Amino acid sequence: MKKIITGFMVALLFLILADPSIGQNAPPAEGGILPKISLPVPGNEAYRKYLGLKWDGTFLIPQIKAKVVLIEIFSMYCPHCQKDAPVVNNLFSRITGDDVLKDELKLIGIGAGNSDFEVDFFRETYGVKFPLFSDNEFSAHKLLGEVRTPYFIAIKINKNGTHKVIYSKLGGVENPDEFLKKIKNLAGLK
Amino acid sequence: MIKNIIRSIIQIIALFLICVPAFALSDAYKNNIYNTGELKPVDSVLKVKVGEPAPGFTLPSISGEKVSLSQFKGKKNVVLSFVPAAWTPICSDQWPGYNLARRFFEENDAVLLGITVDNIPTLYAWTNQMGKLWFPVLSDFWPHGAVAGIYGVLRTDGVTERALFVIDKEGILRYAHAGDINKRPELGALVTELKKLKDK
Numbered sequence: 001m002k003k004i005i006t007g008f009m010v011a012l013l014f015l016i017l018a019d020p021s022i023g024q025n026a027p028p029a030e031g032g033i034l035p036k037i038s039l040p041v042p043g044n045e046a047y048r049k050y051l052g053l054k055w056d057g058t059f060l061i062p063q064i065k066a067k068v069v070l071i072e073i074f075s076m077y078c079p080h081c082q083k084d085a086p087v088v089n090n091l092f093s094r095i096t097g098d099d100v101l102k103d104e105l106k107l108i109g110i111g112a113g114n115s116d117f118e119v120d121f122f123r124e125t126y127g128v129k130f131p132l133f134s135d136n137e138f139s140a141h142k143l144l145g146e147v148r149t150p151y152f153i154a155i156k157i158n159k160n161g162t163h164k165v166i167y168s169k170l171g172g173v174e175n176p177d178e179f180l181k182k183i184k185n186l187a188g189l190k
Numbered sequence: 191m192i193k194n195i196i197r198s199i200i201q202i203i204a205l206f207l208i209c210v211p212a213f214a215l216s217d218a219y220k221n222n223i224y225n226t227g228e229l230k231p232v233d234s235v236l237k238v239k240v241g242e243p244a245p246g247f248t249l250p251s252i253s254g255e256k257v258s259l260s261q262f263k264g265k266k267n268v269v270l271s272f273v274p275a276a277w278t279p280i281c282s283d284q285w286p287g288y289n290l291a292r293r294f295f296e297e298n299d300a301v302l303l304g305i306t307v308d309n310i311p312t313l314y315a316w317t318n319q320m321g322k323l324w325f326p327v328l329s330d331f332w333p334h335g336a337v338a339g340i341y342g343v344l345r346t347d348g349v350t351e352r353a354l355f356v357i358d359k360e361g362i363l364r365y366a367h368a369g370d371i372n373k374r375p376e377l378g379a380l381v382t383e384l385k386k387l388k389d390k
Contacts, residue, residue: 077287078216079321117378125290148217170217
């Protein structure tokens with residue numbers, strides 16, 4: 001018995017060391033749900049109001065007051081994220097410029113491996129108006145399958161508080177009109 | 191007995207999960223980045239001391255010009271950014287971040303010199319993926335890692351530590367950081383050091 005268990009341990013260790021994918025999460029699959037990512041409720045009142053969060057402490061993404069939440073995984077250090085930042089700003093302007101859509105579709109960003117300073121610098125540099133969250137220790141990034149950046153995930157939130165991932169893809173927005181159309185179609189928004 | 195063994199297995203798995211290096215790789219490089227895995231955090235001993243003159247050097251840059259530390263004496267503060275190797279994680283995002291952060295260097299009258307032990311053609315191809323960099327990229331390829339060796343950041347496998355040195359206009363070393371090679375140094379800490387030079 002002892003030999004069998006020792007053998008199992010050795011085999012398990014070998015498997016773990018040989019396959020780097022073991023122990024890693026997969027990116028959220030379309031049709032599935034998000035992992036439980038806990039983010040700090042922003043101190044900024046405008047962001048709290050935008051996200052519909054009426055408490056202090058932390059929140060889970062499906063608790064955001066919206067029908068659809070679009071999440072950008074970015075990094076201040078990522079050249080494609082830098083290049084795409086003005087395009088994402090344009091997308092946000094289109095959403096907030098639509099009287100109906102602005103309450104239905106909310107946008108947030110998570111800075112993978114970025115400190116508060118780095119996220120603030122990214123925000124200031126590009127004039128980002130939607131809430132950005134730092135993920136200095138890669139906690140959220142690990143839960144999201146350590147995706148390359150930029151990466152976009154959209155979830156549809158149901159009335160009963162459950163949710164479903166409707167979009168999960170690597171790459172920037174590139175064309176705000178087409179991107180928005182795609183998300184609206186997937187979410188069934190008008 | 192079996193309980194102890196199961197506990198050991200869980201501990202081994204937990205340790206592995208904790209030790210997996212994390213990095214957010216930009217899509218700019220597609221699948222061209224070689225994953226080095228977890229490396230020994232530090233594998234050299236600094237040979238320079240804060241408060242003492244920084245060792246001089248002259249290295250070729252990817253633009254074709256040679257760059258000497260002495261050319262900035264009396265004119266500019268200098269930041270040396272040694273990164274371990276081209277086409278590897280973390281390194282491939284660190285300089286694009288400094289590219290964006292140009293204003294912090296300029297506001298504090300500093301130039302940035304990026305250095306690796308890769309040869310010029312490799313550095314040229316790699317940095318082209320980052321967009322246009324505003325700072326010189328220098329090759330410490332031959333004699334291999336000579337400058338890194340003088341500063342004490344050449345690792346036993348021939349690459350360098352992930353190191354930052356801040357040198358003032360008088361050529362005195364004011365800040366030296368050779369931390370965990372698996373982690374990118376936080377930008378805010380470097381900016382704090384740069385501001386100290388301006389406030390001096």
